[in-house]
Amino acid sequence: MSAIVTEMSWRFACKLDELPVLGARVLERSDADGGNVAVFRNSEDVVFALLDKCPHKGGPLSQGIVFGERVACPLHNWSIELKSGEAVAPDVGCTKRFPVKVDGGEVFVDLG
Amino acid sequence: MSNKQKLAVIGNGMAGIRTIEELLKIAPDKYEITVFGTEPHPNYNRILLSPVLAGEQTIKDIVLNDWDWYTDNGINLITGKTITEIHRTRRELTTGSGEKYQYDRLVIATGSNPFILPIEGKGLPGVISYRDIADTEAMIDAAKIYKNAVVIGGGLLGLEAANGLKLRGMDVTVVHVMPWLMERQLDEKAGKLLQASLEAKGIRFMMQAQTEALIAGESGRVAALRFKTGEQIPADIVVMAVGIRPNTALAEKSGLQVSPRPGGIVVNDTMQTLTDARIYSVGECVNHRGMAYGLVAPLFEMAKVCANHLAEYGIGRYVGSVTSTKLKVTGVDLFSAGNFQGAASGRPEDAGLEDIILSDPMGGVYKRLVIKDNKLVGACLYGDTVDGSWYFKLLREGKNVAEIRDQLMFGESNIGDVGHEGNTRAVTMKDTDEVCGCNGVCKGTITKAIKEKGLFTLDEVRKHTKASSSCGSCTGLVEQLLMFTAGGDYSATPKMKPMCACTDSTHQNTRDAIREQKLLSVPEVMKTLGWRTTNGCSSCRPAINYYLLSTWPKEYVDDPQSRYINERAHANIQKDGTFSVIPRMWGGETTADELRRIANAVDKYKIPTVKVTGGQRIDLLGVKKEDLPAVWKDIGMPSGHAYAKALRTVKTCVGSEWCRFGTQDSTQMGKDMERAMWKMYAPHKVKFAVSGCPRNCAEAGIKDVGVIGVDSGWELYVGGNGGIKTEVAQFFVKVKTSEEVLEYTGAFIQLYREEGWYLERTVHYLARVGLDNAKQKVVEDAANRKALWERLQFALDGEPDPWFEFEKARVDTRQFIPIKPIATDTVATV
Numbered sequence: 001m002s003a004i005v006t007e008m009s010w011r012f013a014c015k016l017d018e019l020p021v022l023g024a025r026v027l028e029r030s031d032a033d034g035g036n037v038a039v040f041r042n043s044e045d046v047v048f049a050l051l052d053k054c055p056h057k058g059g060p061l062s063q064g065i066v067f068g069e070r071v072a073c074p075l076h077n078w079s080i081e082l083k084s085g086e087a088v089a090p091d092v093g094c095t096k097r098f099p100v101k102v103d104g105g106e107v108f109v110d111l112g
Numbered sequence: 113m114s115n116k117q118k119l120a121v122i123g124n125g126m127a128g129i130r131t132i133e134e135l136l137k138i139a140p141d142k143y144e145i146t147v148f149g150t151e152p153h154p155n156y157n158r159i160l161l162s163p164v165l166a167g168e169q170t171i172k173d174i175v176l177n178d179w180d181w182y183t184d185n186g187i188n189l190i191t192g193k194t195i196t197e198i199h200r201t202r203r204e205l206t207t208g209s210g211e212k213y214q215y216d217r218l219v220i221a222t223g224s225n226p227f228i229l230p231i232e233g234k235g236l237p238g239v240i241s242y243r244d245i246a247d248t249e250a251m252i253d254a255a256k257i258y259k260n261a262v263v264i265g266g267g268l269l270g271l272e273a274a275n276g277l278k279l280r281g282m283d284v285t286v287v288h289v290m291p292w293l294m295e296r297q298l299d300e301k302a303g304k305l306l307q308a309s310l311e312a313k314g315i316r317f318m319m320q321a322q323t324e325a326l327i328a329g330e331s332g333r334v335a336a337l338r339f340k341t342g343e344q345i346p347a348d349i350v351v352m353a354v355g356i357r358p359n360t361a362l363a364e365k366s367g368l369q370v371s372p373r374p375g376g377i378v379v380n381d382t383m384q385t386l387t388d389a390r391i392y393s394v395g396e397c398v399n400h401r402g403m404a405y406g407l408v409a410p411l412f413e414m415a416k417v418c419a420n421h422l423a424e425y426g427i428g429r430y431v432g433s434v435t436s437t438k439l440k441v442t443g444v445d446l447f448s449a450g451n452f453q454g455a456a457s458g459r460p461e462d463a464g465l466e467d468i469i470l471s472d473p474m475g476g477v478y479k480r481l482v483i484k485d486n487k488l489v490g491a492c493l494y495g496d497t498v499d500g501s502w503y504f505k506l507l508r509e510g511k512n513v514a515e516i517r518d519q520l521m522f523g524e525s526n527i528g529d530v531g532h533e534g535n536t537r538a539v540t541m542k543d544t545d546e547v548c549g550c551n552g553v554c555k556g557t558i559t560k561a562i563k564e565k566g567l568f569t570l571d572e573v574r575k576h577t578k579a580s581s582s583c584g585s586c587t588g589l590v591e592q593l594l595m596f597t598a599g600g601d602y603s604a605t606p607k608m609k610p611m612c613a614c615t616d617s618t619h620q621n622t623r624d625a626i627r628e629q630k631l632l633s634v635p636e637v638m639k640t641l642g643w644r645t646t647n648g649c650s651s652c653r654p655a656i657n658y659y660l661l662s663t664w665p666k667e668y669v670d671d672p673q674s675r676y677i678n679e680r681a682h683a684n685i686q687k688d689g690t691f692s693v694i695p696r697m698w699g700g701e702t703t704a705d706e707l708r709r710i711a712n713a714v715d716k717y718k719i720p721t722v723k724v725t726g727g728q729r730i731d732l733l734g735v736k737k738e739d740l741p742a743v744w745k746d747i748g749m750p751s752g753h754a755y756a757k758a759l760r761t762v763k764t765c766v767g768s769e770w771c772r773f774g775t776q777d778s779t780q781m782g783k784d785m786e787r788a789m790w791k792m793y794a795p796h797k798v799k800f801a802v803s804g805c806p807r808n809c810a811e812a813g814i815k816d817v818g819v820i821g822v823d824s825g826w827e828l829y830v831g832g833n834g835g836i837k838t839e840v841a842q843f844f845v846k847v848k849t850s851e852e853v854l855e856y857t858g859a860f861i862q863l864y865r866e867e868g869w870y871l872e873r874t875v876h877y878l879a880r881v882g883l884d885n886a887k888q889k890v891v892e893d894a895a896n897r898k899a900l901w902e903r904l905q906f907a908l909d910g911e912p913d914p915w916f917e918f919e920k921a922r923v924d925t926r927q928f929i930p931i932k933p934i935a936t937d938t939v940a941t942v
């Protein structure tokens with residue numbers, strides 16, 4: 001059996017409690033670093049992180065309505081899968097996703 | 113071996129497979145599914161056999177679900193086999209060739225059989241019915257070799273067959289026993305016009321002619337048809353299209369209850385057979401509340417309910433359908449729905465019906481609208497059917513048409529429309545013409561999607577093409593395109609339309625349940641009404657939140673996460689993710705001090721654009737989200753709610769204080785109205801205007817409530833709309849004092865708040881319930897008016913201004929503070 005070794009560079013984002021349930025917060029990054037990241041929390045306390053840019057026309061996904069494991073973009077209502085960043089069919093497109101972990105009530109994101 | 117329950121479907125046709133599609137959407141893994149079909153094809157669109165026969169489409173074009181679809185969804189498909197026995201106690205099916213299959217639940221969707229006249233020669237080679245691909249291919253082949261075709265039956269199927277065979281070069285005679293064509297859908301005038309235009313295409317007709325026998329030629333194949341009169345005509349093929357009968361032989365044999373007339377397996381509102389709750393039935397083989405249907409729109413509604421029950425959600429009910437008919441003969445426009453004959457039928461129950469008739473025989477146009485108690489109950493259109501879908505909608509919704517009665521005949525485009533709904537007509541449009549202005553979708557894109565993806569409903573077209581998914585002004589056009597392209601009218605009865613795909617509950621059901629069962633939270637509503645999703649979607653959650661808020665003021669705790677971003681951030685989101693700030697300027701009046709504070713904030717926060725809005729106030733555009741609280745604080749003016757489904761602007765004119773024509777102080781009246789009702793959430797945005805005289809400089813004629821000052825008091829108009837489709841407000845009442853203006857306005861708006869559906873503007877609300885309903889409850893019933901006005905004041909008392917009272921307004925201020933990521937140690941995970 002060969003072990004797969006992955007380098008993770010976790011960054012502390014915030015406490016889980018600081019994220020609204022069924023909502024999101026914006027993690028600020030400069031445009032040079034790739035722009036803002038949206039950190040979502042759903043009703044099951046699962047946390048997701050996506051680039052804060054809708055694959056359609058760049059709408060800020062952090063401002064959308066969160067439901068199930070999806071977010072509805074605030075600009076033209078595309079649905080985006082929080083797990084994968086994929087737009088829900090029939091729309092096509094994908095936004096970058098970032099690994100997240102919740103550890104002792106604290107949220108960490110790997111910004112790569 | 114899987115331990116899933118086994119679901120078997122008999123009939124690989126439109127209703128059976130639609131049921132499976134609906135089931136897969138909501139419970140994809142619940143059953144191990146097996147489908148049996150006699151025909152050796154995957155599921156195809158039977159309706160489109162007519163365009164195939166006419167050479168306008170091919171068999172390949174009309175397949176709805178190809179072989180891969182079955183494999184991809186793990187469905188076991190057994191084609192070319194007929195089920196000949198259902199052993200209900202053993203729950204076992206037997207095919208014609210003796211194989212046996214077990215089921216836990218069964219759906220019978222065997223469709224119908226063509227009715228064959230019991231005449232001599234009915235079984236001769238060359239005598240064909242018109243039902244499936246095999247029949248269609250037989251006709252196409254015959255047309256290559258033979259010359260004379262006779263179609264028995266002048267109904268929809270017969271005429272489509274005749275048209276197809278004619279286009280394939282045959283000499284076609286239609287034999288019909290009744291005095292005019294399609295007598296079950298058309299009155300005599302329209303039937304005769306139809307005959308004339310088909311005659312112009314070269315089709316011959318023998319009317320009121322009774323067939324006695326089909327006569328074989330030397331080869332043993334049919335060669336002629338003999339009438340009761342003894343007359344004989346040559347016939348190389350005979351198409352029998354004299355009607356259909358529900359295909360219930362198998363069900364009868366298995367002991368399921370079948371109705372003798374009009375036929376069909378008897379089912380209840382959940383599509384379960386009356387005899388055996390494990391067995392469902394959908395489609396043309398069904399008898400529901402005494403009705404058997406022969407069109408697809410009802411089948412789709414049945415399929416949805418059946419799937420819902422199979423998935424064990426159990427709240428959907430089928431309650432019957434209203435249907436309409438269109439003939440798919442290119443170049444012939446014909447539409448009929450409801451009671452199309454009117455008083456002319458001679459039936460005693462039809463005596464009270466009124467007809468509106470337009471007849472232009474030279475122009476080939478004939479229209480008859482049938483009205484009963486101010487409602488449209490039937491329509492029969494010939495030659496010009498562009499308004500068919502509009503009439504059908506009025507009919508199904510039972511809309512009160514008293515107000516538009518004198519324009520009704522001239523169609524939707526004549527009811528004061530500035531949108532495209534009526535100006536551009538679906539049929540005459542070019543493929544490159546734009547249908548949906550919001551999303552830039554052309555006619556060609558929509559018709560292509562309908563054909564290629566097999567779309568049937570408005571919702572599906574919205575999803576796949578985005579057409580009509582934004583402002584909705586092109587909905588009528590898209591419905592027309594559906595009707596023309598897919599060949600029927602597929603839209604579900606709107607009264608029963610569920611709120612969204614998460615549920616089968618309608619807006620009205622949801623409102624009622626919240627009130628009757630005193631539901632007090634979004635999750636409670638979803639649980640009680642059997643939502644299929646954990647926390648709804650972006651369409652149902654804001655609606656439920658509003659219903660709770662308006663039904664239980666002071667008790668329900670607002671849920672900002674169920675609100676659209678604008679109502680969560682209390683500002684309008686812009687295309688670049690910044691926001692706009694529109695402060696309240698009471699009645700459109702401002703002061704030097706306010707303007708100075710605005711100017712200072714613009715400089716301080718580097719706000720790129722300052723604009724005067726169409727609603728008499730100032731908009732600061734391009735404000736960063738982080739800056740919002742500080743901007744609000746610096747300008748120190750109340751929220752204008754320009755972002756909310758709430759009271760927006762109250763436009764006023766200068767009125768008697770300055771204007772040489774002014775009869776009343778309209779500015780003061782407007783300010784009073786605004787102060788009395790701001791902070792008020794509603795099903796949709798609400799706008800008022802007050803003018804000081806009938807010159808109406810404040811444009812009160814296109815507002816939700818418009819007030820016009822006259823010498824003797826105030827006139828109130830309601831249900832105006834200046835947006836997508838301009839609607840002129842209707843006269844409501846005339847009052848004397850400004851207190852009365854407040855009371856009547858407040859009561860009307862409270863009624864709308866309590867009865868309106870989410871995202872329904874006052875004009876649409878009134879169109880649904882009727883202006884009379886509102887007048888009765890507000891104008892005529894003084895006690896009720898006062899009670900409504902008090903309920904509104906109770907709801908508004910102590911409401912916070914969300915720009916200043918964050919906590920009370922439940923504004924989550926964390927949203928204004930972005931998080932900065934902090935680097936931690938790099939960790940290696942194995």
Ligand code: SRM
Binds near residue numbers: 685731832833
């Ligand atoms: C700012 C403003 C345009 C302007 O610069 O003048 C405006 C801007 C928008 N309007 Fe409007 N409307 C504005 C006056 C109007 C008016 C005129 C009026 O109020 O007298 C109308 C027609 C009157 C009416 O509503 O009946 C109007 C009819 C619409 C409609 C169509 C509504 C309808 O029922 O047909 C929409 C779409 C909707 O609400 O779904 C809309 C939607 C919008 C939205 C919210 C579009 C959107 O979803 O982003 C725009 C928000 C821009 C923003 O963030 O500020 N806007 N809009 C006006 C703000 C007025 C104010 O002071 O509050």
Ligand SMILES: Cc1cc2nc3c(=O)[nH]c(=O)nc-3n(C[C@H](O)[C@H](O)[C@H](O)COP(=O)(O)OP(=O)(O)OC[C@H]3O[C@@H](n4cnc5c(N)ncnc54)[C@H](O)[C@@H]3O)c2cc1C
Binds near residue numbers: 243
């Ligand atoms: C030429 C034509 C044009 C039409 N035009 C229109 C139109 O414009 N608008 C409209 O709304 N409707 C139209 N219709 C009607 C529409 O096609 C039907 O209402 C619809 O197809 C009925 O669906 P169903 O599933 O009940 O039956 P079907 O689609 O007929 O499916 C039943 C299937 O079950 C199979 N089957 C039957 N018994 C067994 C068994 N024992 N074992 C296995 N399989 C079995 C049959 O072979 C068949 O494939 C048209 C129909 C025809 C024929």
Ligand code: SF4
């Ligand atoms: S402000 Fe109104 S009219 Fe102008 S683009 Fe936006 S929605 Fe359309």
Ligand code: FES
Binds near residue numbers: 056075076077
């Ligand atoms: S930008 Fe997200 S849907 Fe258009």
